[in-house]
Amino acid sequence: MVTMKAEAQGKVLIIRLTGELDHYYSEQVKEFTEQQIDANQSQHLIWNLSGLPFMDSSGLGVILGRYRQVNEMGGSVTVCGLNTQVKRLFQLSGLFKIMYVDQTEQEALDRLGESSCKTL
């Protein structure tokens, strides 16, 4: 089972996934994320994968696919909350070269200038 939650903060869209992301669920994650990017007119994307103990190359495919989509519009992609196995997949496939990595969502939001303190 994979559960998907989205939260938009200004131009940033946060996608939170929990469960095991394989081929079976990758299509659902793709559709959900595409729909959320469109609905919120998001420029930047943050994947919070802290609830994801397992992922395979199908997950890499969806994340890479959304990278292409967001990158075309001049936006960036950040991943955070990676466990050891997921981190190794990202290393092997070179995704760290094109995406930002943060420990937490908050760090990513701060870097993108969408933190809750931005109006201070």
Added chain:
Amino acid sequence: MQNAMNVSFNALGENEAFSRVAVASFAAKLNPTVDDLAELKTAVSEAVTNAIIHGYDSNPAGIVYISATIEDGEIDVVVRDEGQGIGNIEQAKEPLFTTRPEMERAGMGFTIMEHFTDRLEIESSTSSGTVVRFKKRLAGKRVNCV
């Protein structure tokens, strides 16, 4: 003493979770580390996904066969399909190579299997299908002293 298991199932995406859990539970008696078990599950998931989407072109009538053997702290896993086979194995193994870019495949399956197991063998023919075999030591790992 050798111990063996066999499972076969229809080429349906929903069976992928079952297949990797089956192999992981079988391997559990070797007391693998969390990381080794995650790597084993990933390798199984890659081979099974390939059998389903490439071997059988997602036709659920196809059957995926998995057999695994445990001996001397090592697991030996064979994932087989009777699908369309791989024309050029060397090319298929290259990182980022995929014949299905339109399906958003990353072309990383074989690269992941190679890195997450101790030994990977691929046999394939366009008339009889594909056999992917990998071994992974899970217990009593030797420490390489210099």
